[in-house]
Amino acid sequence: MKHQAINKLKHDKDTYEFCRAHTENENPDIPILSKMCSSTLDDIEKAVIDLFSSYDCNRVTMKLVAIEANVSLQTIYKYFGNKQMLICTIVNRVLERLSKRMIDSLYGIDSIKERLRKTLWVCFDFVDNYPKVIMVISTAVPASHYRSIAIYENKELIEAFLALLADGQSSGILNDRVPLYVLHDMFMGFISRLGFMHIIRGKSTPINEQFNALFDILWRGLAKH
Numbered sequence: 480m481k482h483q484a485i486n487k488l489k490h491d492k493d494t495y496e497f498c499r500a501h502t503e504n505e506n507p508d509i510p511i512l513s514k515m516c517s518s519t520l521d522d523i524e525k526a527v528i529d530l531f532s533s534y535d536c537n538r539v540t541m542k543l544v545a546i547e548a549n550v551s552l553q554t555i556y557k558y559f560g561n562k563q564m565l566i567c568t569i570v571n572r573v574l575e576r577l578s579k580r581m582i583d584s585l586y587g588i589d590s591i592k593e594r595l596r597k598t599l600w601v602c603f604d605f606v607d608n609y610p611k612v613i614m615v616i617s618t619a620v621p622a623s624h625y626r627s628i629a630i631y632e633n634k635e636l637i638e639a640f641l642a643l644l645a646d647g648q649s650s651g652i653l654n655d656r657v658p659l660y661v662l663h664d665m666f667m668g669f670i671s672r673l674g675f676m677h678i679i680r681g682k683s684t685p686i687n688e689q690f691n692a693l694f695d696i697l698w699r700g701l702a703k704h
Contacts, residue, residue: 512568515558520572522548523555527569531619532611541565566619567628573612574630577605585639591647595701596694598640599670600687606674607685617675640666647701654703662701669697 512520526547530539541562545552559565584597606613620628630636644662647653653662673693677686686693 512558512572519548519550519554523550524569524572527566528573528611528615531566532614536562536566536619563620563624566615567624570612570616570620570628571630573609574628577602578630578633578636580605582636582639585636585643591643591650591652592698592702594643595666595698599666599694599697600690602670603674603687603690603693606670606677607687610678613674613678617671648703651703653701665700666697669700 523544526544530544530547539562541555541559542552544565545555548555555565559568580601581598584601585594587594587597589597616628640663641659644653644659648655648659648662674686
């Protein structure tokens with residue numbers, strides 16, 4: 480069944496392209512941070528997340544980030560170039576931790592339903608633990624700059640997710656009346672909207688406190704009836 484799913488993906492190029500932010504020839508240049516001290520990068524990450532989650536993007540300057548992170552303005556410009564690349568690079572750094580957990584959840588010997596359950600839980604756990612990051616992504620990164628968010632271009636993550644969905648369609652478990660990318664967008668859109676509004680509404684309880692009910696809603700939308 481897994482081979483059938485992989486073959487389906489190879490012949491469904493539209494799905495793969497629909498799940499990516501841009502084509503392979505349009506990959507943006509992301510700053511290489513390997514030469515920066517990890518503790519300095521940690522300070523910059525905290526400053527970016529704190530400032531851009533609390534204030535309008537237009538009010539936060541590169542100088543303010545430098546002051547908050549206790550680094551020179553020259554260092555900020557040297558490594559990041561401009562404000563939008565600074566935001567996207569830091570968001571990439573945080574989301575890389577999420578993508579690794581998602582990939583772990585998508586693989587395994589569990590049923591398709593259980594792997595999707597685990598993946599959703601991991602995503603909502605991220606919302607509960609990194610609400611400021613969700614705010615930055617939702618308010619400080621315009622749609623035109625999603626192409627600079629590496630998680631949308633993570634080949635391993637996209638292929639693992641699509642292979643699972645294709646397996647679900649091939650085995651008659653998931654809705655097969657729509658393209659794979661529709662199932663993918665339903666899953667990701669469910670997380671994005673609920674996660675963002677949970678934070679906006681200032682809920683004091685974790686979103687995962689109502690996880691079973693939320694997964695049931697999502698599963699009814701994805702499953703074949």
